[in-house]
Amino acid sequence: MALDKISPQFGVRGYVSIWRVNEETGIQTFLAGQPNQIQYSWGYMAAKQLGYSPQPDRYNYNISAMYIEYENQVSPSAISIPAFSRDIDIGYYNSLDDSATRDFLRVPLRMEPTLSVSDDYEANLPINQQGNQLTFFVQTAGGQGVHGKAFGTTSKVYAASLIAAPVFSDRTKDVIFARTIFSTENQVTKEPSSQIGITWDIAFE
Numbered sequence: 001m002a003l004d005k006i007s008p009q010f011g012v013r014g015y016v017s018i019w020r021v022n023e024e025t026g027i028q029t030f031l032a033g034q035p036n037q038i039q040y041s042w043g044y045m046a047a048k049q050l051g052y053s054p055q056p057d058r059y060n061y062n063i064s065a066m067y068i069e070y071e072n073q074v075s076p077s078a079i080s081i082p083a084f085s086r087d088i089d090i091g092y093y094n095s096l097d098d099s100a101t102r103d104f105l106r107v108p109l110r111m112e113p114t115l116s117v118s119d120d121y122e123a124n125l126p127i128n129q130q131g132n133q134l135t136f137f138v139q140t141a142g143g144q145g146v147h148g149k150a151f152g153t154t155s156k157v158y159a160a161s162l163i164a165a166p167v168f169s170d171r172t173k174d175v176i177f178a179r180t181i182f183s184t185e186n187q188v189t190k191e192p193s194s195q196i197g198i199t200w201d202i203a204f205e
Contacts, residue, residue, distance in 0.1 A: 012038055012204050014178050016160065018188055019197035021139050028197055031188060036162075036180035036200070040086045045164050045175050060166035063113070063177055066138045066198060067093060068105040069159040070151060070190075078184040079158040090174050096147055103145030106171065107138045118203035132204050136162060139197040140190065146171070156189045158182050162200050178202070 014036040020029040048061040071079050084092075096102050115131040125132060140157070144150055161179040165171070178200070182188070188196050 012042065012202060014038065014162070014200060014202045016180050017199040017201075018157075018182070018186060019139075019199065020188070020191070021195045021197040023193050023195060032182070032186035034180060034183060034186055036178045037084070037086060038178050039088065039176045041089065041175050042177045045177055057166055061164045061175065063109075063134070063136060063162055063164055063202075064168070065106060065108045065163050065165045065174075066136070066200070067161040067163060067176075068107060068138070068140055068157055068196070068198065069096070069161075070103060070105070070145070070155040070157045072101045072103075072149060072154050073156055073189075074154070076156065076189055079156060079187055080184075081158060081181045084179065084181065088179065089176060090172070093146070096145075101149070103147045103149035103151070105140055105142065105151060106146050106165075106174075107141060108165075108168065110137050110139060118201075118205060121203070121205060124205075134202050136200045136202070137197065139195045141195065151190070153190055153192055156187050157196050158187045160198055160200075162202070 015033060016036050017033040018031045020031055045061045048058060051058055093104055096104060113134040113136045116133045117130050118133040121132055122130060142151060159181045162177045164175045164177065167173045190196060
């Protein structure tokens with residue numbers, strides 16, 4: 001049977017949580033949470049990771065970083081972003097170089113992702129395979145974005161993407177797994193002596 005004739009039975013979904021992180025104490029304060037959109041390119045990442053072992057770069061397509069988009073503002077205001085398609089790729093992020101106020105941070109994961117079971121899913125898994133959800137965490141760092149625009153107390157974070165960076169020194173090879181645009185009430189301005197943390201849960205069901 002052709003693949004396009006098979007009704008989808010399984011899927012992947014995600015949820016993003018935003019935190020304020022005190023730089024001195026490391027204490028995290030929850031600010032907001034919302035779902036994400038899974039990009040079409042997640043299938044490429046999964047196919048590479050699950051493929052046959054002779055592929056020399058097979059294990060390089062794990063999720064390893066996030067893009068954190070921000071806008072520098074003279075006075076705080078809500079940022080309006082149009083809806084985005086599931087086929088958005090790094091070309092969009094390259095285009096931010098043309099913006100006078102917008103840029104993004106490319107931040108590696110702070111720690112290895114944790115494995116857990118998504119809500120009400122335990123009964124679907126064998127007793128010795130209790131894990132179908134990964135949780136990833138990053139926090140903002142550095143004083144400027146990829147395109148050189150300052151990141152500081154005038155910067156408001158308005159979107160994020162979860163990515164694979166198979167060659168971290170070569171951004172052109174990055175692949176986007178998921179993206180979310182923060183609703184206006186969830187957009188966060190960086191404050192002095194703090195960073196913005198993002199926790200991203202991805203469940204495979």
